[in-house]
Amino acid sequence: xxxxxxxxxxxxxxxxxxxxxxxxxxxxxxxxxxxxxxxxxxxxxxxxxxxxxxxxxxxxxxxxxxxxxxxxxxxxxxxxxxxxxxxxxxxxxxxxxxxxxxxxxxxxxxxxxxxxxxxxxxxxxxxxxxxxxxxxxxxxxxxxxxxxxxxxxxxxxxxxxxxxxxxxxxxxxxxxxxxxxxxxxxxxxxxxxxxxxxxxxxxxxxxxxxxxxxxxxxxxxxxxxxxxxxxxxxxxxxxxxxxxxxxxxxxxxxxxxxxxxxxxxxxxxxxxxxxxxxxxxxxxxxxxxxxxxxxxxxxxxxxxxxxxxxxxx
Ligand code: HEM
Numbered sequence: 629x630x631x632x633x634x635x636x637x638x639x640x641x642x643x644x645x646x647x648x649x650x651x652x653x654x655x656x657x658x659x660x661x662x663x664x665x666x667x668x669x670x671x672x673x674x675x676x677x678x679x680x681x682x683x684x685x686x687x688x689x690x691x692x693x694x695x696x697x698x699x700x701x702x703x704x705x706x707x708x709x710x711x712x713x714x715x716x717x718x719x720x721x722x723x724x725x726x727x728x729x730x731x732x733x734x735x736x737x738x739x740x741x742x743x744x745x746x747x748x749x750x751x752x753x754x755x756x757x758x759x760x761x762x763x764x765x766x767x768x769x770x771x772x773x774x775x776x777x778x779x780x781x782x783x784x785x786x787x788x789x790x791x792x793x794x795x796x797x798x799x800x801x802x803x804x805x806x807x808x809x810x811x812x813x814x815x816x817x818x819x820x821x822x823x824x825x826x827x828x829x830x831x832x833x834x835x836x837x838x839x840x841x842x843x844x845x846x847x848x849x850x851x852x853x854x855x856x857x858x859x860x861x862x863x864x865x866x867x868x869x870x871x872x873x874x875x876x877x878x879x880x881x882x883x884x885x886x887x888x889x890x891x892x893x894x895x896x897x898x899x900x901x902x903x904x905x906x907x908x909x910x911x912x913x914x915x916x917x918x919x920x921x922x923x924x925x926x927x928x929x930x931x932x933x934x935x936x937x938x939x940x941x
C-alpha cells in the first residue's frame with residue numbers, strides 16, 4: 629500500500645499543478661508532448677508503476693534526483709551523464725547516495741520505443757509532478773560543480789536560504805520542498821556527526837531530541853557509514869505532513885531540517901503545515917516542484933535530445 633499511496637498522492641498533486649500552471653514564458657509547457665505523442669504519459673506511468681510495485685522503496689529517489697539535477701546547471705539532466713574518468717556530477721560525493729537510476733533506464737527505453745528521438749532525459753524524471761515538459765538535455769557535467777553547489781545536510785539556515793534564493797526559490801519553497809523528506813531513507817553517514825562528537829567533546833547535537841538521538845544511535849554505531857534509517861520513522865512510505873510535525877518536535881534527521889526552526893519565517897510556515905495537518909501541503913508542494921523544475925531549463929539550440937541518458941550524442 630505504502631508506495632502506491634505515494635504514487636496516488638503525487639498524481640493528485642500533479643492535477644493541482646496542471647490547474648495552476650497552464651504554460652509559462654520559458655518554452656516549458658504543460659502538455660508539451662501529448663499532441664504529437666498521446667501515449668507518452670501512459671507509457672512512462674506504466675513503467676514507473678511496474679518498477680515501483682516490484683520495489684516499493686523506489687518512489688522517493690526520483691524526487692531527490694530531480695532536486696539534484698535542477699540545482700546544478702538547471703533541470704537539464706546533466707547529473708545523468710557519465711564520465712570515463714569519473715569527473716561528472718554523478719561522481720560527486722553528494723550524488724553517490726542517489727539511487728533508482730534503473731527506473732530512468734527503463735523509462736528511457738520505453739520512451740525511445742514509443743516516440744523515438746523526441747523526448748529528453750531531463751523530461752522523463754517524474755511525470756507525477758513534472759507536469760511542464762519540453763526541456764532539452766545539457767551537454768556538460770562537472771564533478772566540482774555538484775560538490776560545491778549541492779547543499780550539504782549540515783547546512784545552516786543562511787546557507788539554505790541563499791542556496792534556494794540563488795535559484796529563484798523563496799523560503800516557502802525551501803520549507804515545502806524539504807517536506808520531501810517525509811519519504812525515503814538516509815545513510816547513517818549523512819547525519820552521524822549529530823550523534824557523536826558534534827562539537828569535539830563526544831557529544832550529540834543539543835538541538836536533536838535526546839530520545840530520538842538514542843534511537844538513531846542504536847541503528848548507527850560510531851563510524852557506521854552504510855546502514856540506513858527511515859527519514860520519517862513509521863511513515864517513511866507515505867507522502868504526508870508528518871515531516872513537519874517531527875521537525876517541530878526537534879526530530880528532523882539532518883541539521884538542514886532542524887535549521888528550519890532557526891528563522892522566524894521558515895519556522896512559522898513549518899508550524900503552519902504541522903498544525904494544519906496537510907490541506908495545503910500537496911498544492912504548495914506541487915507549486916514549488918513546478919517552480920524548481922523551471923530552474924535553468926534549456927529549450928532551444930543550447931541543448932539536445934540525448935539518445936542515451938548517460939551520454940551526449
Ligand atoms: C534543503 C536542502 C536539502 C538537503 C541538505 C538534503 C539532504 C538529503 C540527504 C543528506 C539525504 C540522504 C542521502 C542518503 O544518505 O542516502 C536526502 C534524502 C532525500 N532527499 Fe533531500 N535534501 C534537501 C532537499 C531536498 C529536496 C528539495 C528534495 C526534493 C524535492 C529532497 C528529496 C529527498 C528524498 C526523496 C530523499 C530520500 C532518497 C531515498 O530514499 O533514496 N531533498 N536528502
